[in-house]
Structure formats: structure tokens, C-alpha cells
Amino acid sequence: MLTTPTRGTAIPDLSTVEEAPKRDLRGVRAEDVFNLLGALAAGAATATLLFGWIAPLTGGVGWFVVAFLSFIGVYAYLVKLGAGWQEVQDRVVTVLFVSAAVILVSALVFVVVYVVSRGSVALPNPNFFTEDMKRAGPLDPLSAGGVLHAILGTLIQIGIALAITIPLGIVTALYLTEVGGRFARFVRTIADAMTALPSIVAGLFVYSAVIMLITHQRSGFAAALAIAVMMMPIVIRTSDVVLRLVAGNLREAAYALGASRWRTVWHVVLPTARSGLVTAVILGTARGIGETSPVLLTSGVTAVTNLNPFNGPMISLPLQVFDFVRSPEPSMIVRGFGTAAVLLLLVLVLFLVARLIGGRGPGRLSASGMRRVEQASKRDLARIERRVSTQTERSER
Numbered sequence: 001m002l003t004t005p006t007r008g009t010a011i012p013d014l015s016t017v018e019e020a021p022k023r024d025l026r027g028v029r030a031e032d033v034f035n036l037l038g039a040l041a042a043g044a045a046t047a048t049l050l051f052g053w054i055a056p057l058t059g060g061v062g063w064f065v066v067a068f069l070s071f072i073g074v075y076a077y078l079v080k081l082g083a084g085w086q087e088v089q090d091r092v093v094t095v096l097f098v099s100a101a102v103i104l105v106s107a108l109v110f111v112v113v114y115v116v117s118r119g120s121v122a123l124p125n126p127n128f129f130t131e132d133m134k135r136a137g138p139l140d141p142l143s144a145g146g147v148l149h150a151i152l153g154t155l156i157q158i159g160i161a162l163a164i165t166i167p168l169g170i171v172t173a174l175y176l177t178e179v180g181g182r183f184a185r186f187v188r189t190i191a192d193a194m195t196a197l198p199s200i201v202a203g204l205f206v207y208s209a210v211i212m213l214i215t216h217q218r219s220g221f222a223a224a225l226a227i228a229v230m231m232m233p234i235v236i237r238t239s240d241v242v243l244r245l246v247a248g249n250l251r252e253a254a255y256a257l258g259a260s261r262w263r264t265v266w267h268v269v270l271p272t273a274r275s276g277l278v279t280a281v282i283l284g285t286a287r288g289i290g291e292t293s294p295v296l297l298t299s300g301v302t303a304v305t306n307l308n309p310f311n312g313p314m315i316s317l318p319l320q321v322f323d324f325v326r327s328p329e330p331s332m333i334v335r336g337f338g339t340a341a342v343l344l345l346l347v348l349v350l351f352l353v354a355r356l357i358g359g360r361g362p363g364r365l366s367a368s369g370m371r372r373v374e375q376a377s378k379r380d381l382a383r384i385e386r387r388v389s390t391q392t393e394r395s396e397r
Contacts, residue, residue, distance in 0.1 A: 032091075035078040043071030068099070115340045122338030129342075133303035138329040147339050149305040150320035153220060154346065156309050157299070157316055158289050160224035161231055165284055169235030170277060176236075177243040178265055188240065194233035202229040203294030211298065220306070220314030223299035230291055231284035238283055242276030243269060278354050285354075289347055292318040317343040 047067035051057045057066075072092060079091045121142065122128050128146040136145025172191075176184045206226040211218060246269050254264040270277070300313025301323055308314075315323070317339055324336030 031082065035075060036095075039071050039075035039078060042074040043067040043069075046070040046074075072096075112344060115337055115344060119334065119336075119338035119341040121334050123341060128335075128338060132305045134305075136303075138327055138332050140331070142331060142334065145335070147317065147320055147335070147342060149302070150315050150317045150339060151342065151346070152305060152307060153299070153314040154289065154316040154318075154343070156307070156314065157220050157224045157227060157295070158285065158350075160221060160309060161227040161288050162281070162285065164224070164228040165231045165235050165288075166281060169232055169280070169284070170239050172236050173239035173243055173280075174265060174269075176240050178261065178269070188237075191233045191236045191240075194229075195237060197230070197233070199226075199230055199291050200293045200297075202226050203297035205229065206294065207297045215310075217311075218298055218300035218313050219311060220299055220309030223295045223314065223316065224309065226294035226298045227288040227291055230294065231288040234287050235280050235284040238280035239273075239277055242273045242280060245276070246272050282351055282354050285350060286347065289350075290318050290343070292322050295319045296322070317346065 044067050047063045047070060050066055051063050057063075072095065075095060076088050076092050079088045083091075116123075125142050125146075127143060129151070130148055131144075131146035132149035133145045133147075172187065176188055203226050206222055206229065210222050210225060215222060250268050250272060251264055254268045259267070295316050296319055299315060299319065301319065302313040302315050306312050306314045321336050321339045321343065324332050324339060327333065327336075
């Protein structure tokens with residue numbers, strides 16, 4: 001029913017509009033659990049009937065796809081029996097999101113468990129972490145030889161790459177966000193294009209520009225340069241996004257207090273974006289620490305420990321995995337999986353250290369930081385009291 005006023009547009013009579021029942025978004029109802037379990041059972045049963053009785057279908061992947069699609073259809077039908085289309089859409093989309101997360105986590109867990117289980121034969125040997133392959137051959141048992149040279153090579157190469165990437169990447173991101181201009185748009189475009197740069201191209205670039213023209217030998221430093229080329233665009237683009245998320249009113253407040261642009265950047269912008277910048281460094285490290293093809297072209301393969309990144313070949317963990325698993329000997333393949341497990345462990349340790357260093361949000365201080373702030377406050381209070389007492393004495397005179 002519509003009520004037509006004397007002037008203007010017809011306005012609907014809200015008293016005749018039926019209010020839709022409110023949905024309880026908190027908690028889990030028993031009906032939702034039954035619908036989910038019933039849809040799972042129906043999807044598995046449908047896929048089993050199609051693959052075992054009705055259709056000549058085979059394969060575990062196909063069975064999983066058919067079961068999942070059947071599960072989605074049955075679940076939507078069961079939810080529709082007791083709710084409207086809006087709730088059906090909400091439930092189905094929620095199931096799709098949760099399924100994507102479960103598949104992603106399952107794939108990650110499978111990779112980690114598979115690598116660690118295959119390399120668990122080599123990991124219990126202490127010599128695997130304390131020796132190199134100088135006196136061990138393909139036919140030697142796992143009690144001889146290790147990957148100490150590859151661990152040290154990886155740490156040296158990624159350390160040099162981080163020393164190059166972190167200042168250049170963060171300063172470039174600050175230029176893009178704080179300065180801007182036409183050249184900033186060009187730099188952002190180049191960084192976006194370099195994100196998809198094939199790793200073999202970076203290795204060929206360093207090989208032709210550094211090894212062929214300057215050093216005339218493969219080295220750990222050349223490998224670190226190739227890794228830095230791969231890490232740089234990741235750090236730049238991620239840091240750029242993080243710095244642009246810093247609220248503009250923080251900058252305005254600093255300018256209102258008389259701070260210059262770069263004091264604002266150093267004391268306001270960077271501390272606020274610290275956790276995001278650490279995430280950018282983590283993403284860049286994850287990209288660079290697992291590179292194999294540029295390291296293969298620039299560092300060379302060696303079986304001895306080399307701590308000098310500027311002289312002689314220096315192998316890393318990814319390249320050592322590649323060198324081990326291409327051997328037909330089972331003991332070498334086991335060493336390869338053990339080396340891959342060590343690489344996963346090393347990446348985990350680096351991520352934990354990075355999170356401990358910069359994982360706190362803005363304004364959250366550690367215990368030592370709180371003590372420093374408290375001591376600084378006491379010094380400021382003492383200085384103010386001395387100034388007040390001095391002014392009081394002068395006024396009394």
C-alpha cells in the first residue's frame with residue numbers, strides 16, 4: 001500500500017512491510033552441524049557410487065573433486081530447507097572460504113611432513129650439521145659427511161643480500177610514498193615488472209655483468225647479488241603498500257608540532273609501520289633464500305667450506321639439495337631431503353627472529369623499553385623541577 005503526499009515522490013507505507021527474522025550470527029546451532037555432517041556424508045557417498053558402481057571413473061583427485069562439488073550442492077539444499085537464499089549464500093561462501101584455507105594449510109603440512117620424514121634418516125646424525133662433503137662420496141654411509149658448508153654459505157649469502165636489499169628497498173619505498181612525482185610512478189612500474197622477473201634472468205644478468213666483466217670467477221658475493229635482485233622488488237612493493245597505510249593525521253600532527261619531513265618519517269612513519277616492514281623483509285627473504293637457478297650460475301658447486309664470499313665457489317642449501325637429489329644413489333637422495341629439512345628449519349628460525357625484533361605493533365614496548373621510557377621520564381621530571389626551583393629563587397630575590 002502506498003501513501004501519496006500532496007507533493008513529491010510516493011513514499012511506501014513502512015507499516016505494511018514485514019520485517020525479516022534476524023539471524024543469529026553468534027554460536028553454532030545443532031541444525032548447522034547436522035547439515036554439515038550430512039552434506040559431507042552425502043558428498044562422499046555420491047563420489048563413491050560414481051567411481052565404484054555407476055560410471056567408469058578412477059583417480060583420487062577426481063573422486064575428491066566430485067565429492068566436494070556434491071557436498072556443496074547438498075549442503076546448499078539442506079540449508080535452503082530451513083532458511084532463505086541470503087543465509088544459503090552466506091553459508092556456502094563460508095564453506096568455500098574455510099575449504100580454501102584447509103586445502104592451503106593441508107598442502108603446506110604435507111610438504112613439511114613429507115620432506116622431514118624422507119630426511120629423518122639423515123637428521124639424527126650429528127656429523128650432518130658439523131661436517132662438509134670434503135671426505136664423503138656418493139657411496140659413503142650417512143655417518144660420513146654433512147651440509148655445514150651449505151648452511152654457512154646460505155647464511156653468508158642471505159646476509160649480504162639482506163644488507164643490500166633492506167636499506168635500498170625501504171628507502172625506495174619511502175621515496176615512493178613520501179616524495180612521489182612522475183619518476184616515482186616510473187619506479188613503481190619497474191618494481192611491479194621486476195616482481196615477475198624469472199630467477200634465471202637475474203642469474204644471467206649477474207653472471208654477465210659481474211662474473212664475466214669484473215671478478216672472472218663464481219663466488220658467494222655474486223650469488224648474493226643475484227638473490228638481492230630477486231628480493232628487491234618484493235621488499236619495495238610490500239613496503240610501499242605498508243607505508244601508504246600509515247594514517248595521514250599522524251604525519252599532520254608531527255608537522256603541526258614543528259617536525260621536519262624526515263624527522264616525521266624517522267620518528268612517526270617508520271615506527272608505526274615497523275611490523276609491516278618486517279613482514280616485507282620476511283617475504284623478500286622467503287623469495288631469496290630458496291632460489292636455486294641464479295645461485296647455480298653465480299656461486300658454483302663445492303664440497304668444502306668456504307667462508308670468503310669474494311673468492312672461490314660457495315654452495316648454498318637449495319643448490320646442495322639440487323646437487324644431492326640428482327644423484328642415483330639412495331644415500332645421496334636421503335641427504336638431499338635432509339638438507340631440504342634443514343632449509344625449512346633455517347627459514348623458520350629466521351622468521352621467528354624477525355618477528356621477535358619487529359613484531360610488536362606501534363606503541364607496544366618491551367620490558368627493557370618500558371624501563372628506558374621510565375628512566376627518561378624521571379630525568380625529564382628532575383630537570384623540570386630544577387628549572388622551577390631556579391625560577392622560584394630568582395623571583396624571591
